[in-house]
Amino acid sequence: MVLLLLRRAAIARTSSLLRARLLTPVSGFHTRFSNGLFCLDDKFSSSTCVRYVFYSTNLENHGVKVSVNGIVIKVVAVALRNVRQANAFWDAEKGEIVMLEDVDISIAVATEKGLMTPIIRNADEKSISAISLEVKELAQKARSGKLAPHEFQGGIFSISNLGMYPVDQFCAIINPPQAGILAVGRGNKVVEACIGADGVEKPSVITKMNVTLSADHRIFDGQVGASFLSELRSNFEDVRRLLL
8 A cells, every 4th residue: 555655646746857767667566576576574474574673882982973874784785795695686588586796785865856776885895984974975966966877877785764754664665676675764762671791681772673675576585585684683783793
């Protein structure tokens, strides 16, 4: 229903030539491959919601300036690197999966001319602070219409973050030929029992957020999807090790 409403809203707007070109690969994708797309959850139903935990850490102590997008991109990039089967796309002409070495992450940026997806290339090899700075620079170029084609064409996986809005959870549409996109909701502070450094369980204030994976089942079958989500969880639960 959400996807249907979004599609109707898009049709109702007058599209510029750029917007039309940007939307062309996406239009019809869910119609052609609706049975090949899935999101995992703990019940393996029609949508996946994986709840991740960010333990309160003072990253400034590490001398690192980071953004939420920077953390999420690094977490996803490392997961794609460690689960190589997920770092792939479907070659329609050959009818086969093509796995890639480079981990290039597209990040959704809203502009006056429509949604742009600048790319953080080789994100798994970059520090969180470097990624955060690059995201800021690319977002500014996207909003000012100064992105070069090579800065937004390509990418193997996308991230759409609506955490700055009162959106707890949503499902994003895959941008073919990419095989997956991660939808990131806002973080919410909660009190939860956590094991401290002394090994004692005690109440702690932590930030939780929902992320939803939409994936092409031709790439992300059950085993690949589970392995990828497991890697994401491990990375999110120990973000500090990614700073090293």
